[in-house]
Amino acid sequence: MSIELSIIYDNVASKGFISGWGFATLIEKNGQRILFDTGWDGIALLKNLEQANIDPKTIEFIAISHRHWDHAGGLSTLLYETKRPMVFVPSSFSSKLKAEITKLGELRELTGREGTEIIPGIRTTPELETSDQTLTELALLIETTKGLVILTGCAHPGLEAFIKYGKKQGELYGVIGGFHGFDKLHLLKEYGLIIPCHCTQKKEEILTKYPETARECKSGLTFKLE
Numbered sequence: 001m002s003i004e005l006s007i008i009y010d011n012v013a014s015k016g017f018i019s020g021w022g023f024a025t026l027i028e029k030n031g032q033r034i035l036f037d038t039g040w041d042g043i044a045l046l047k048n049l050e051q052a053n054i055d056p057k058t059i060e061f062i063a064i065s066h067r068h069w070d071h072a073g074g075l076s077t078l079l080y081e082t083k084r085p086m087v088f089v090p091s092s093f094s095s096k097l098k099a100e101i102t103k104l105g106e107l108r109e110l111t112g113r114e115g116t117e118i119i120p121g122i123r124t125t126p127e128l129e130t131s132d133q134t135l136t137e138l139a140l141l142i143e144t145t146k147g148l149v150i151l152t153g154c155a156h157p158g159l160e161a162f163i164k165y166g167k168k169q170g171e172l173y174g175v176i177g178g179f180h181g182f183d184k185l186h187l188l189k190e191y192g193l194i195i196p197c198h199c200t201q202k203k204e205e206i207l208t209k210y211p212e213t214a215r216e217c218k219s220g221l222t223f224k225l226e
Contacts, residue, residue, distance in 0.1 A: 009039030014220025022070035042077020065153025147173030
């Protein structure tokens with residue numbers, strides 16, 4: 001069964017979608033929908049979901065990579081349009097938003113050194129530490145027939161740290177998301193799918209260096225993983 005990913009919120013947008021500083025991606029597998037991050041602006045997020053023909057009430061799971069507002073800013077607005085989704089967050093997440101999640105959804109706070117399964121074949125990484133001792137971040141691991149795909153929000157712990165963890169779980173096929181501060185482009189050579197989004201400073205260099213495997217990221221982009 002294929003997995004469909006749709007970029008819902010990004011700095012760049014396809015025609016009909018709204019661009020904005022932030023990131024959000026919808027994952028659909030076997031009729032179940034997971035939203036990873038919620039962008040900065042909840043109204044723009046809802047409009048982009050509508051443009052993508054996604055009813056927020058069909059989103060059963062939400063995972064937030066970290067507490068920065070360009071990833072969690074749309075969460076409150078979104079929750080009022082959903083039907084008590086299960087929401088996965090790092091332990092360093094905003095206590096105010098944790099309380100709001102509890103009112104409108106089912107809070108799942110990450111603790112410990114292991115990731116958490118959201119649905120079969122899609123799970124979180126454990127929360128990884130960043131240079132800011134008060135901030136942790138998680139990513140998603142998606143199982144495909146070609147290997148694991150890592151989906152990151154900003155990768156503040158370093159994309160290399162998520163890659164290192166991913167390789168311990170199995171063979172890696174691709175990396176998607178924000179690659180904050182990442183400049184070791186040679187490390188991407190072995191992957192069959194590279195989609196640099198949002199805060200990736202060397203986005204154009206990656207697209208130029210890997211024309212066969214890298215794709216431009218923007219709101220409205222939809223693709224399948226087998």
